Amino acid sequence: MILIIKRILYPLLRTLCISKQFHYLPASLQALNFRQSASQRKTSNRHIYHAWLTLLFSQKHLAQRLANIHHLYRDNQKHEIISKLKAEAQNTGIHWHKIALTRYNETFIKHSIARNYNSWIEQSEKPNLPSSKAIAQALEAMALQPLISVLLPIYNANENQLHQCIASVLNQSYPHWQLCITCDTSTLDHTKTLLEKYAAGDKRIELFFCKTNKDITAASKDALALVHGDYVALLNHNGLLAKHALYRIIEELNKSPQAAIFYSDEDKIDINSNRFEPNFKPDWNPDLLLSQNYISHLAIYKAELIKTINGFRVEVEGNQNHDLLLHCTSQLKDEQIVHIPEILYHWRFVEGSTSSYSSENTNPNNTEVKALAYRFGHSAAEVKIEAGMLPNTYRIRWPIPRPPPLVSLIIPTRDGYQVLKQCVDSILEKTTYANYEIIILNNQSSCPDTLSYLQSISADHRVTIHPWDHEFNYSAINNFGATLAKGSILGLLNNDIKVINGGWLEEMVSHACRDDIGCVGAKLYYLNDTIQHAGIILGIGGIADHVHKHFCRNEPGYCSRLKLVQNLSAVTGACLLVRKSVFEEVKGLNENLAIAFNDVDFCLKVREAGYRNLWTPYAELYHHESVSRGANDTRKKRTRLRREADYMRKHWGSALHTDPAYNPNLTLIRTDFSPK
Numbered sequence: 179m180i181l182i183i184k185r186i187l188y189p190l191l192r193t194l195c196i197s198k199q200f201h202y203l204p205a206s207l208q209a210l211n212f213r214q215s216a217s218q219r220k221t222s223n224r225h226i227y228h229a230w231l232t233l234l235f236s237q238k239h240l241a242q243r244l245a246n247i248h249h250l251y252r253d254n255q256k257h258e259i260i261s262k263l264k265a266e267a268q269n270t271g272i273h274w275h276k277i278a279l280t281r282y283n284e285t286f287i288k289h290s291i292a293r294n295y296n297s298w299i300e301q302s303e304k305p306n307l308p309s310s311k312a313i314a315q316a317l318e319a320m321a322l323q324p325l326i327s328v329l330l331p332i333y334n335a336n337e338n339q340l341h342q343c344i345a346s347v348l349n350q351s352y353p354h355w356q357l358c359i360t361c362d363t364s365t366l367d368h369t370k371t372l373l374e375k376y377a378a379g380d381k382r383i384e385l386f387f388c389k390t391n392k393d394i395t396a397a398s399k400d401a402l403a404l405v406h407g408d409y410v411a412l413l414n415h416n417g418l419l420a421k422h423a424l425y426r427i428i429e430e431l432n433k434s435p436q437a438a439i440f441y442s443d444e445d446k447i448d449i450n451s452n453r454f455e456p457n458f459k460p461d462w463n464p465d466l467l468l469s470q471n472y473i474s475h476l477a478i479y480k481a482e483l484i485k486t487i488n489g490f491r492v493e494v495e496g497n498q499n500h501d502l503l504l505h506c507t508s509q510l511k512d513e514q515i516v517h518i519p520e521i522l523y524h525w526r527f528v529e530g531s532t533s534s535y536s537s538e539n540t541n542p543n544n545t546e547v548k549a550l551a552y553r554f555g556h557s558a559a560e561v562k563i564e565a566g567m568l569p570n571t572y573r574i575r576w577p578i579p580r581p582p583p584l585v586s587l588i589i590p591t592r593d594g595y596q597v598l599k600q601c602v603d604s605i606l607e608k609t610t611y612a613n614y615e616i617i618i619l620n621n622q623s624s625c626p627d628t629l630s631y632l633q634s635i636s637a638d639h640r641v642t643i644h645p646w647d648h649e650f651n652y653s654a655i656n657n658f659g660a661t662l663a664k665g666s667i668l669g670l671l672n673n674d675i676k677v678i679n680g681g682w683l684e685e686m687v688s689h690a691c692r693d694d695i696g697c698v699g700a701k702l703y704y705l706n707d708t709i710q711h712a713g714i715i716l717g718i719g720g721i722a723d724h725v726h727k728h729f730c731r732n733e734p735g736y737c738s739r740l741k742l743v744q745n746l747s748a749v750t751g752a753c754l755l756v757r758k759s760v761f762e763e764v765k766g767l768n769e770n771l772a773i774a775f776n777d778v779d780f781c782l783k784v785r786e787a788g789y790r791n792l793w794t795p796y797a798e799l800y801h802h803e804s805v806s807r808g809a810n811d812t813r814k815k816r817t818r819l820r821r822e823a824d825y826m827r828k829h830w831g832s833a834l835h836t837d838p839a840y841n842p843n844l845t846l847i848r849t850d851f852s853p854k
Contacts, residue, residue, distance in 0.1 A: 443457055698794065
């Protein structure tokens with residue numbers, strides 16, 4: 179076994195990076211030839227070292243990396259991992275060394291934009307589909323088997339697509355359904371004949387033919403009038419239900435009888451029935467729903483809930499489904515909204531889809547704004563609803579109290595003159611939010627330039643300098659800064675942050691002031707304009723990691739999430755706002771976590787206290803990641819990192835394995851939202 183160590187210089191970042199990785203080389207090796215791939219054009223390999231390792235040493239460290247990062251072996255002991263690998267080898271006939279190296283190499287794949295969805299279907303979805311026998315046995319034991327009414331409004335639907343759509347309901351493995359079809363005076367000859375044929379063949383199908391042409395919302399209301407079921411599912415004529423869609427809903431209903439809304443993942447399907455673009459959704463995410471109708475299909479509602487709110491609103495034609503979700507979810511508790519992380523709906527996007535159903539729907543933005551305004555009710559005058567950065571997305575500008583609250587920006591530093599000056603000067607020069615103070619915590623700086631700068635900047639009435647004469651501990655130094663803060667909102671900032679847009683603080687304050695919001699995070703870039711931070715997902719890499727890392731600045735990200743305000747389990751402490759009352763309620767940062775994971779731990783404490791954490795793409799800053807404290811390149815630093823990682827695993831346990839802002843079908847090895 180050989181250990182290759184590369185020292186790579188990134189010219190744009192001005193950063194020296196060290197990469198270490200095991201490689202197996204056969205005994206017959208005569209020579210090594212290193213070549214730079216096309217993807218490495220922006221990097222320069224300054225030095226490459228190699229060292230031969232013993233087999234036992236290699237096995238030990240390989241197993242440790244699998245335990246730390248790979249989802250199949252997380253939290254296993256090293257000897258348990260070796261046993262698992264040998265058992266897999268026995269079952270497959272492949273030598274366990276080869277399997278071990280394959281798994282090990284998987285942990286180094288950081289950005290895989292196009293994972294093979296067909297492979298996921300074959301390897302992950304199909305093996306987990308229930309058999310007819312298993313479903314029959316399960317139904318016999320289920321206490322709740324309500325009737326589900328499926329609403330299907332149609333107008334001039336393609337004949338073949340309509341056949342497939344109705345067939346997907348007829349083929350459901352759950353038998354207790356009702357299909358409520360309203361035909362909105364279709365002009366195609368085949369439509370009425372086809373519908374009457376289906377209705378004659380199955381008494382569970384009910385038809386209503388509109389006498390005059392209406393629109394999709396009115397047609398949906400007519401379909402709702404046919405409902406006899408306890409639950410209502412929405413289906414478009416260009417959509418298909420997966421065979422076990424309704425069965426999985428009922429299965430979840432028996433586990434969560436209090437639930438009033440269920441929703442699933444979905445994908446798209448082309449004219450040749452090829453599936454593509456899976457949308458693996460997060461669990462209930464209210465701020466994401468305000469930004470975009472991320473729930474979409476498949477959505478199932480308790481019929482009583484829809485009747486309580488008087489069903490669809492005709493004033494929001496074209497956006498009636500989003501309006502229905504906003505209206506219904508505002509009436510429910512979080513635990514009444516259940517996400518089923520399975521592809522239960524296939525959406526065929528074609529001309530004539532229900533999103534462009536009505537000729538009167540000339541300005542869907544206006545109806546969407548109206549739907550969002552309905553959601554806020556009497557508070558609508560206080561919020562400002564704007565178009566988002568992408569089509570069919572929206573931005574909510576939340577009100578800031580008057581007078582605006584004082585924000586205390588806490589910046590620890592030890593020397594680092596250039597980055598510190600850039601950080602503080604950019605705040606003072608660009609920030610449009612006026613009511614803030616900067617608290618610089620001087621952690622034993624000795625650089626003359628730094629000391630001189632601190633002395634000069636202290637002349638600004640917005641800046642105060644305070645000494646912290648102890649060994650660096652991120653949690654302890656920020657806890658100390660919080661005791662000095664005069665503001666009702668605390669801002670944790672690294673000294674290597676640089677402001678980009680002047681409205682960053684106003685945006686973050688507007689969310690931090692909301693009663694239900696805890697930590698607020700920003701969108702951070704490396705100096706080469708790729709993503710450094712767009713939120714933290716639990717479980718990736720063993721504990722947690724930033725997602726969308728190294729995506730380009732203007733990319734939309736997975737399902738547009740790089741452009742949408744959303745709730746996340748954690749955000750980085752490099753730029754984090756939180757109300758001081760919340761900070762004190764959870765007793766600040768954990769000082770046992772001196773360097774790593776303290777921000778994740780803090781965010782989880784805030785979430786545990788009942789608040790939602792939030793990330794916004796409308797606050798943009800640069801981050802020279804770890805310029806001040808450097809990399810984990812010494813034995814002492816690596817020992818400390820392992821100790822802090824062990825604390826996180828022991829303290830948070832299973833919470834690190836199930837992030838509600840993520841989807842269990844997505845990878846825990848990479849940060850790019852590719853299928854697991």
